[in-house]
Amino acid sequence: MNEISQSLQQFTQRFCAKWQQETEGNPSSEALYGIPSPCIQHTAGGAVFWKPQPFFPESDLSAVERALEITLHPDIHHFYTTQFAGDMLALSGTQKLTLLQAWSGDDFQRVQENLIGHLVTQKRLKLSPTLFLATTEDDMEVISICNLTGEVLIEKIGTTQRNVLSPSLTIFLDTLDPLVD
Numbered sequence: 001m002n003e004i005s006q007s008l009q010q011f012t013q014r015f016c017a018k019w020q021q022e023t024e025g026n027p028s029s030e031a032l033y034g035i036p037s038p039c040i041q042h043t044a045g046g047a048v049f050w051k052p053q054p055f056f057p058e059s060d061l062s063a064v065e066r067a068l069e070i071t072l073h074p075d076i077h078h079f080y081t082t083q084f085a086g087d088m089l090a091l092s093g094t095q096k097l098t099l100l101q102a103w104s105g106d107d108f109q110r111v112q113e114n115l116i117g118h119l120v121t122q123k124r125l126k127l128s129p130t131l132f133l134a135t136t137e138d139d140m141e142v143i144s145i146c147n148l149t150g151e152v153l154i155e156k157i158g159t160t161q162r163n164v165l166s167p168s169l170t171i172f173l174d175t176l177d178p179l180v181d
Contacts, residue, residue: 002078002082004075004078004079004082004169004170004173005078005082007169007170007173007174008082008083008173009052009082010173010174011088011099011173011174011178012052012085014178015027015088015090016051016052017178018178018180022180023180025049026041026049026050026051027049027050027051027088027180028047028048028049028050029047029048029050029086030046030047030048032048032050032086033046033047035048035103035104035107036104036106037050037053037103037104038053038084038104039052039084039085039086039104048086050085050086052083052084052085052101053083053084053085054083054084055082055083055084055102055108058081059081059108060081061076061077061080061081061112061115063112064112064115064116067116068116068119068120068123070129070147072131072147073131073145073146073147073148073150075145075150075168075169075170076131076145076147079133079145079169080101080102080108080111081102081108083101084101084102084103084104084107085101085103086101087100087101088178089178089179089181090134090177090178091176091177091179092143092166092172092175092176092177095136095143095154096136096137096179097134097136097143098134098135098136099133099134099176100132100134114132115132118132119131121157121158125158127160128146128147128148129147130144130145130146130147130155131144131145132144133145133152133169136154140156140157140158141154141156141157142154142157143165145169146162150167150168150169151164151165151166151167151168152164152165152167152168152169152171152172153165
């Protein structure tokens with residue numbers, strides 16, 4: 001197993017364990033209610049309760065690469081194709097974030113389209129390519145991976161404002177603290 005996949009699965013286990021500890025149940029989401037996914041365990045009260053599931057069928061982000069004639073950092077392929085899961089809240093130091101995941105095969109298509117849009121905008125603005133991994137409370141900031149170095153960054157969308165959060169995605173995932181909302 002790839003170390004990105006392993007780190008992501010370990011974070012997801014910590015996230016689910018924290019939910020179990022604090023709520024005595026699986027993670028839940030009202031935003032994902034009514035959206036089909038292999039992750040759904042049950043629904044109640046307008047919320048869906050979920051567990052991560054293996055990503056199937058095997059895939060990668062080669063459609064993004066073909067669309068933009070770019071080679072993506074290998075870590076981003078593993079990040080988005082290890083599992084289907086709901087988005088997960090976490091802390092990176094003092095930075096609150098929502099780690100993005102594909103909820104289903106259909107959602108994976110949407111993720112790819114959004115990555116393409118993000119990369120097209122960066123190309124138009126002559127910015128070096130990054131690929132988003134998480135959102136923050138500030139709608140104009142995202143956590144991303146630098147496609148050239150593999151560093152994890154916090155960046156202001158559409159600007160050159162970028163700060164390194166971690167030298168690698170593995171270290172970033174290994175140091176995240178899960179949050180329950």
